[in-house]
Amino acid sequence: MSTISCGIDFGTSNSSLAVADQQTVQLIAAENGNSTIPSAMFFLRKGNTAYYGREAMNLFLDKTPGRLMRSLKRVLGTSVMKQGTIVNGEHMKFDAIIASFLKKLKDQAELEAGQSIEYVTMGRPVHFVDNDPGADERAETELRAIGGLLGFKEISFQFEPIAAAFAHETTIGGEKLALVVDLGGGTSDFTVIRLSQNNIRKTDRTSDILGNTGVRIGGNDLDKDLSLAAVMPVLGYRSTYGEKNLEVPLKHYHDLSEWSKVNFLYNTKNIFQVKQLLFQSHDKKRYERLLKVLEQETGHALLAATEQTKIALTQLQEFETPFDFLEMGLSEKVSREKFNQAIEQRVSKISQTAMLCVAEAGVKAGDIDLVILTGGTTEVPVVQHEFAVLFPNAKVSGENKLSSVGLGLAYDSRNKFS
Known part of the structure; x- marks a missing residue:
């Protein structure tokens, strides 16, 4: 039986996943044929039974008695993570809540693969928490521990904008200097990276990644x-x-x-x-x-x-x-x-962080060949206009805005674990 790995993009608003073997990388339908699943859980008031994704949202919108939980990713690295929360009168730990949601994704991946999966690359923002390296490290440690609870034997992490770049790399011709603009529900992350189909199988991309910045601002x-x-x-x-x-x-x-x-x-x-x-x-x-x-x-x-x-x-x-x-x-x-x-001030901060990434990479805005937009917040017209103005010479790619990170994480997992 061949080694199969997966990539999991646990997002603040939406999540996605993909599986990889030696030959193929495939995006998995996360929920009822949809490539993404809302990062939402609903606990029925009677019995505390958990529901996920769109089903969770529909139960809430139908005013079913219970508790809806969203934006779970934002508690990682914070004091709230340890405190837990009361769900319908019962104290619950956030690591158990998040593990329950991520198990839903792992089960779906294993169902599609037809076997258990023990290797995963999980996405992470450039900064879980701004200007707090200790909290940032705690957040990754907490997410790694949750992955262990799910039965993953090998867990690696990749910055989400880099994963989005890997997903786009398979479709470009020649070499491109790209800026990835990953605007999710909780964070905005940026990467300047050299992309080429010749690099797809490289296990070490350190020399291709010129700059990374992020800020805790999102949709x-x-x-x-x-x-x-x-x-x-x-x-x-x-x-x-x-x-x-x-x-x-x-x-x-x-x-x-x-x-x-x-x-x-x-x-x-x-x-x-x-x-x-x-x-x-x-x-x-x-x-x-x-x-x-x-x-x-x-x-x-x-x-x-x-x-x-x-x-x-x-x-x-x-x-x-x-x-x-x-x-x-x-x-x-x-x-x-x-x-x-x-949202004027937030958009200004997002664009400032993007330009900081370009400066950190040692290049100019005019040197960027490709701007890759990913994450639901890039659908906002004023955001799209902002990046069109900042990078007038670049081609803008916005394919698979909500699922490209999950796909790219699976490419990364194949290179690391196959």
Whole structure:
């Protein structure tokens, strides 16, 4: 039986995987024929049975009693990883939760391969945590330990933008100097790399990789900016209360704008605080909606509405965001211009980090032959425009935006383990 390895791209928003043997590298349908699976889990309130991906999201959107979890990757390397969380009244460790999700991917890969798989290359961002080497090292160590729990005997890691480059390398002609722009849900990572079909089987690509940079900004952060600009005002964000016209506390709104924090809001302390301020609120109608969200635990519906709006605005100039779960017929008109203004600082930071990568590589923007866009955030029009302006001489490739990292990781695993 030939040695088979796999590549797993455990993403903040979506995940993908591929398997490799000596002859072929193949992307695996992660869920019901789809090349990607949302990095989401749903635990039924009764029995705590776990569901994954689109099924998890559908159960949540159908208002099935239970707990939805997303953005699990963002807890790696942080203090929250050790603390764990309460799921339907039961304490659960995050390593067990993440292992359960990744086992779903491993099982799918083994089903397609027809045998067990003991070798894996796992993707990782350039920085799990910005400006904290200790936390960054902890995150990789935690992910390696989780891989061991799954039964992998050999585990290697590769930077996600480098993996995306490997996936594109099979299709290019000649040699290209490429900048990989990997904008995921949690991080933005960049690599300047020399690509050539002659290098596909090389096990050591150190000399071809000229620069790596990354920043902990991704699609979830753009969602948060959009939420605070266009969604949270529907719940009284930045409204005032009392005789001194004080601004209502903002922390509730900021936490409601992040998948990884929203579950921690549903407690009696927060509900009591909002009830107390509601009596003094100058915008009772809107502020009462915040109370309803906390009492009915519908924060994830707000996040889903924000995500729906972001996706719609990649195609439309204006979108009517529905809030029927709050009040029948309630909606808010949001323009792409408003979205662009909300994320302006984040996009600027992303482009600065990309240019830092080019500088680190010792080349100029005009030397880049190919810009490889990967990750769902590269669908945002203002982001695409930014990179077209930064690299006017480069060809832009955006094939397989959501699955190229998983495919490239499998190429890497073949070279390391075959």
